[in-house]
Amino acid sequence: MIPKIQCCIDALSGGVARSHIVDGRLLHAVLLEIFTDFGVGTLISR
DSSP, X not given: OXXXXXXXXXXXXXTOSEEEEOOXXXXXXXXHHHHSSSOSSEEEEO
């Protein structure tokens, strides 16, 4: 999990407003994270 968090921090440092960590084993995880209010992953923002 530490490498995933480090990548999110690097993205935020590079100017990205928000970063998401989603479970790739869940069917349509990215769509659920983007288009639903509850999401299925972890949102990291600055």
